Amino acid sequence: MPRITLSAGLALLLALTGCAATRGGRSTFHDPGMDFSLVRSVAVLPFVNLTTAQKAEDRVRDVFSTMLQATGAAYVLPPGEVARGISRVGLLNPAVPTAEEVVKLAKNLEVDAVITGTVREYGEVRSASASSNVISLSVQMLEAQTGKVVWSASSTQGGIGAGKRLFGGGGEPMNDVTAEAVQDLIDRLFE
Amino acid sequence: MRRIPLGAALAALLAMGGPAGASDGGLRIAVLPLENLSGEAAPRSEILGSLRGRLEAHRVPLLPTETLERFMRKHRMRYTGGLARELGRALAEETGAGAVLVTSLDLYQEADPPKMALTARLVSTGDDTRILWMDSVDRTGDEAPGLLGLGRIHDPREVLSEVTDRLAGSLSRHLFGAEAFRRRAPGRDSGLRRFRPRSFFRTSRTVAAGTGPVRIAVLPFANESTTKYAGDILMLQMVRCLSSAEEVEVIEPGVVREVLLRARLIQEEGPSLPQADLLRLLLEADVVLFGEVADYVEPRWAGLEPELVFSARAIDTARRQVIWSSSSRGQGHDRAFFFGLGSVPTAHGLASRMSRALVVAVLPSLEGAP
Numbered sequence: 001m002p003r004i005t006l007s008a009g010l011a012l013l014l015a016l017t018g019c020a021a022t023r024g025g026r027s028t029f030h031d032p033g034m035d036f037s038l039v040r041s042v043a044v045l046p047f048v049n050l051t052t053a054q055k056a057e058d059r060v061r062d063v064f065s066t067m068l069q070a071t072g073a074a075y076v077l078p079p080g081e082v083a084r085g086i087s088r089v090g091l092l093n094p095a096v097p098t099a100e101e102v103v104k105l106a107k108n109l110e111v112d113a114v115i116t117g118t119v120r121e122y123g124e125v126r127s128a129s130a131s132s133n134v135i136s137l138s139v140q141m142l143e144a145q146t147g148k149v150v151w152s153a154s155s156t157q158g159g160i161g162a163g164k165r166l167f168g169g170g171g172e173p174m175n176d177v178t179a180e181a182v183q184d185l186i187d188r189l190f191e
Numbered sequence: 192m193r194r195i196p197l198g199a200a201l202a203a204l205l206a207m208g209g210p211a212g213a214s215d216g217g218l219r220i221a222v223l224p225l226e227n228l229s230g231e232a233a234p235r236s237e238i239l240g241s242l243r244g245r246l247e248a249h250r251v252p253l254l255p256t257e258t259l260e261r262f263m264r265k266h267r268m269r270y271t272g273g274l275a276r277e278l279g280r281a282l283a284e285e286t287g288a289g290a291v292l293v294t295s296l297d298l299y300q301e302a303d304p305p306k307m308a309l310t311a312r313l314v315s316t317g318d319d320t321r322i323l324w325m326d327s328v329d330r331t332g333d334e335a336p337g338l339l340g341l342g343r344i345h346d347p348r349e350v351l352s353e354v355t356d357r358l359a360g361s362l363s364r365h366l367f368g369a370e371a372f373r374r375r376a377p378g379r380d381s382g383l384r385r386f387r388p389r390s391f392f393r394t395s396r397t398v399a400a401g402t403g404p405v406r407i408a409v410l411p412f413a414n415e416s417t418t419k420y421a422g423d424i425l426m427l428q429m430v431r432c433l434s435s436a437e438e439v440e441v442i443e444p445g446v447v448r449e450v451l452l453r454a455r456l457i458q459e460e461g462p463s464l465p466q467a468d469l470l471r472l473l474l475e476a477d478v479v480l481f482g483e484v485a486d487y488v489e490p491r492w493a494g495l496e497p498e499l500v501f502s503a504r505a506i507d508t509a510r511r512q513v514i515w516s517s518s519s520r521g522q523g524h525d526r527a528f529f530f531g532l533g534s535v536p537t538a539h540g541l542a543s544r545m546s547r548a549l550v551v552a553v554l555p556s557l558e559g560a561p
Contacts, residue, residue, distance in 0.1 A: 066517060
């Protein structure tokens, strides 16, 4: 058996505890039959908020819309126009539309796809003397012709890593963590 | 409505000797009561009195307070955060005031360190209600402590005096031609880099404005922050930065408010495209700008950091399309140097700088055809 020195063993232990930090939590689905270059305009619907942070869904939706628009890859409808479409079509629960509702809404708004999302975690987490901001969200793209899900992804960013767990301290501001998570999702949309 | 260059409008007001009613034939400015956006109880009369005193010291001709109060009682004028068209016409006819000074108190704190921020604009009366000048000044008692803290200010009256003096001086320099208010926007100013939007989209196509500069209607920003009037404060900063650019003409916020109320336009998430069409019709607006403030934190005691997070979008009303969208966020100590050099002590200061950086970024898309 090869000898493992004490220092090498400690280094390995630290690396393994680092892997246990909450970061990533990624999963992505791309419909293989979908040609994403045909998606030129999208409507971002209100997100679902499963957290206790008030208005977290509005903040994340706003960041997602502006960052998606900033890529220049697709035109994002202004939120007021999306709200008008939701009202005209009469969606009962705009955050979780059915496939038929997506088709009707997309036709009304003249968009190629509709995006929905769910905020699962948003806010501060604490562990002993350490605290940090964490966000976890998932987003789906539903195409306009059939209302089917053609892309979905989830991302978790922030949290307390090994360093903070050992030495304490705070983390990044919530808005920066949110932007990181959204950027992660957008990067995977264009993969 | 035929468009008249702003410089010509101000020159005409100064040259024509004022409308009938002005006793010495000169331009008189009606100073409206302060609009308190600080969310704190503040001595508005004292602040307004100080501002009037400074204006008079700078030889700015003012309409007597009693004349204005009589007019406000007669017309039941309660809103002092802007000037609607009809009131502007009536003010010119009945009092002889050639312009109105609209002032808002954006920040006020008496406790040590004292803090204060004022934003003011000069709006013409008569048939053409438009912004002639606008400026914003903020000061905190601890922003320039100097060696051994000898430069700290502990007396709120001293902060008040400095703020009102700087604002009055700015207006005076503009009125007497020493400084032009409207000028071509600066290029990519390296000093603004740290305040630029974190994500930003701007269309490559310029707005078609017809004859004259691009007309922009800035709607009140939605406010999701815990600061009561953050949306209004940010809206005013955007109006200030845009109105100083000669490429654009910003519609007076009082006129925009009047149209929104009369048309019963409620835009909880921003205007829809038909609402933008209506604003184009009623205001002759080429661009409608709106946004949302997510966080606006004004530190009330030492150790806390100011923070501002907002997003903004603009719709080209002719093409019915979003022409820019941006997301900005910043904290007071972002990229500050040792001993706090370069830090921004207030959220108001952040709003001013971040709005300026955003306007510099979007102006190329607003250079409409002459």
